[in-house]
Amino acid sequence: MSGIDFYFDFASPYAWFAWKEFGRIARAHGRPVRYRPILLWAVLQARAMPPPLEHEAKKSYLLHDMQRSARFLGVPFRMPDAFPTSSHLPARLLLQLQQDGDARAVPFAEAVLGAYFEHNIDLRDTQALQRIGADLGIDPAWISAALSADAGKRLLQQANAEAVAAGVWGSPYMVAGGEAFFGADRLPQLDWFLAGAATAV
Amino acid sequence: MSGIDFYFDFASPYAWFAWKEFGRIARAHGRPVRYRPILLWAVLQARAMPPPLEHEAKKSYLLHDMQRSARFLGVPFRMPDAFPTSSHLPARLLLQLQQDGDARAVPFAEAVLGAYFEHNIDLRDTQALQRIGADLGIDPAWISAALSADAGKRLLQQANAEAVAAGVWGSPYMVAGGEAFFGADRLPQLDWFLAGAATAV
Numbered sequence: 001m002s003g004i005d006f007y008f009d010f011a012s013p014y015a016w017f018a019w020k021e022f023g024r025i026a027r028a029h030g031r032p033v034r035y036r037p038i039l040l041w042a043v044l045q046a047r048a049m050p051p052p053l054e055h056e057a058k059k060s061y062l063l064h065d066m067q068r069s070a071r072f073l074g075v076p077f078r079m080p081d082a083f084p085t086s087s088h089l090p091a092r093l094l095l096q097l098q099q100d101g102d103a104r105a106v107p108f109a110e111a112v113l114g115a116y117f118e119h120n121i122d123l124r125d126t127q128a129l130q131r132i133g134a135d136l137g138i139d140p141a142w143i144s145a146a147l148s149a150d151a152g153k154r155l156l157q158q159a160n161a162e163a164v165a166a167g168v169w170g171s172p173y174m175v176a177g178g179e180a181f182f183g184a185d186r187l188p189q190l191d192w193f194l195a196g197a198a199t200a201v
Numbered sequence: 202m203s204g205i206d207f208y209f210d211f212a213s214p215y216a217w218f219a220w221k222e223f224g225r226i227a228r229a230h231g232r233p234v235r236y237r238p239i240l241l242w243a244v245l246q247a248r249a250m251p252p253p254l255e256h257e258a259k260k261s262y263l264l265h266d267m268q269r270s271a272r273f274l275g276v277p278f279r280m281p282d283a284f285p286t287s288s289h290l291p292a293r294l295l296l297q298l299q300q301d302g303d304a305r306a307v308p309f310a311e312a313v314l315g316a317y318f319e320h321n322i323d324l325r326d327t328q329a330l331q332r333i334g335a336d337l338g339i340d341p342a343w344i345s346a347a348l349s350a351d352a353g354k355r356l357l358q359q360a361n362a363e364a365v366a367a368g369v370w371g372s373p374y375m376v377a378g379g380e381a382f383f384g385a386d387r388l389p390q391l392d393w394f395l396a397g398a399a400t401a402v
Contacts, residue, residue, distance in 0.1 A: 049256045057248055057370045060383055072390050074232050169258045179269075180262055185386040 003032040004176040009040040010087035010109075012171035013066045016117045017075050019110060022174065023195060025187060029194040031176070035103050035109060037091035038163045039066075040157065040171045046164045053084065064135035069184065076114075082122040090123055092152030093133070093143060099151070104136045111136065204233040206376040208364050210241040211310075213265045213372035217318045219385035220311060223375065226388060227364070230395040233376070236299075236310060238292035238366045240357065241372045247365045267279035270355050270385065277315075283323040291324055293353030294334070294344060296360060305337045312337065370395065 008015035025032045035063055041051055053059040063079075070077030081160045090112045095106035095142045111132045119139055121128040129139040146152055166175055174181040174190055205227055209216035227234045242252055254260040264280075271278030291313045298306035312333045316322045322329040327348055341349040348354055367376055375382040375391055382391045 020338050047256055049259070052253070055248060057368050057371070058250070061368065061370065061383060064381070065383075065387075068390065072393055116316055121263075153237075167258050167262065169256070169262065178277075180265070182262060182266075185384075189269065192273055193269075 002177050003034055004033045004174055005166065006124070006176070007037055007038050007166070007168045007171065007173040008060075009038055009171040010090045010112060010116065011083065011085050012040060013077065013079075013117060014069070014184045015067055015172040016077070016113045017066075018172045019189060020075070020081050021073070021112060021184075021187050022172070024071060025191045025194065028191075032108060035094070036154075036163065036198045037087070037094050037109070037156070038160050038168065038171070039086070039088060039091065041165050042160045043168055047169060049169060049181065051084075052170070060168065073184070076118045078120060080116050080120050080122070082124070082199050083096055085123050087123050089126065089147055091156050091159070092149070093129065093146055094148065095155035096146045096152050097138075099155060102138075104138060105122060108133060108136055113194060203378050204235055206235050206237055206367070206377070208237045208239050208369045209372040210239055210372040211266050211291045211317065211324055212284065212286050214278065214318060215240060215270070215281075216373040217278070218270055218274050219373045219388060220314060221276070221288050222274070222385075223373070223391075226392045226395065227390075232395065233235055236295070236307060237302065237360050237364065238295050238310070238357070239289070239361050239369065239372070240287070240289060240292065243361045244400070247361070248369060248370060252285075253311055253371070267310075274385070277319045278320060278385045279319060281321050281323070283325070284313050285367060286324050289357060290327065290330060290348055291349070292348055292357050295332065296356035297347045297350065297353050300356065301341075305339060309334060309337055309339065329369070381401045 002062070005194055023033070044051055052062060066079065088121070090195060092111070094105055094109045097108060098103045112123070112129065115128065116123055127129055129147070130143045135139055163173070170182045172184065174186070176190065176194065179193060183185075207223060223285075224234070231291045245252055266280070267280065269392060291310070295306055295310045298309060312325070313330065316329065316333055317324055327345070329347070330346045334344045335341055364374070368381055373385065377385070377391065377395065380394060
């Protein structure tokens with residue numbers, strides 16, 4: 001049973017809206033997941049595509065759609081004061097936890113998303129990231145070192161480059177067996193696709 | 202009970218995917234509908250936004266997503282040979298039928314979408330448009346005159362300008378009581394919103 005790649009930017013509300021439901025769907029179909037943090041702005045820049053909030057009418061629509069989609073999907077959400085922001089710090093941490101085979105990698109990622117989108121931390125706040133890690137038993141000194149380690153920077157560059165190669169142009173962007181699904185609103189299609197693929201195997 | 206504006210480009214597959222389900226939802230909530238044909242390229246150009254198929258990765262994703270979404274939604278669909286294409290001719294006809302208060306306006310629009318997305322006509326084929334009209338009892342000579350009438354050109358310019366003023370930046374784009382919904386994948390939210398709005402009144 002092949003896995004599913006979940007490309008996401010920690011600063012993407014739609015990644016947060018999709019997160020738990022995506023996990024539920026993947027588990028229901030017995031599919032392992034590879035969570036791949038990216039910097040969406042860097043991926044879009046590599047494609048010469050504009051950021052999602054570049055154009056005023058679309059920005060205005062999306063800011064309202066985020067609030068409405070959260071209510072519709074039943075996901076707790078408070079627009080962070082620091083939005084949009086750069087998500088390079090938690091991305092570096094997640095990638096290094098994953099490289100270490102640390103079982104707290106995904107719980108840490110989920111806790112960061114929740115802290116940002118429910119409790120208004122700033123993703124650039126290293127002390128907030130340390131507190132989130134400490135709640136999971138991750139040594140604050142390890143986090144402090146990992147935030148500026150070359151390994152984290154290199155892994156994030158690799159993740160961005162891999163995302164470009166995989167066709168990613170948004171967040172969240174899910175790839176299952178070569179089949180790509182963009183956005184929280186494609187989760188029903190992903191579920192349907194996995195059900196069909198399962199019976200076709 | 203206020204009405205719902207349905208802005209769409211006749212050449213938009215997602216408008217076709219949304220068409221019948223949108224009509225069902227509007228009827229279920231007792232809301233009158235105003236179908237507003239636009240030229241999406243002109244609306245986007247007015248906003249200095251790129252067309253949806255401008256960037257290669259997004260284009261590749263969308264062309265595949267169209268096929269998959271049609272299957273997922275159970276909507277008959279065959280990618281027209283003439284895609285993308287200009288939809289100014291059926292847009293001019295619909296606007297003039299509406300101006301005349303002709304009850305065949307909406308059935309004509311639906312028949313054109315079906316002919317394009319199921320039966321591979323070209324939206325620039327005036328004879329095909331005449332045949333579709335004739336099936337509904339619309340005089341081919343009226344169609345021929347309306348295709349080049351100044352009134353149709355002026356009404357379409359007005360519809361595009363109105364769409365820009367209403368915040369439209371995609372197709373389909375639905376506006377209900379100031380609340381905007383972009384895309385076939387927002388129909389469940391529209392349905393949910395109308396149910397809530399109805400109980401709130």
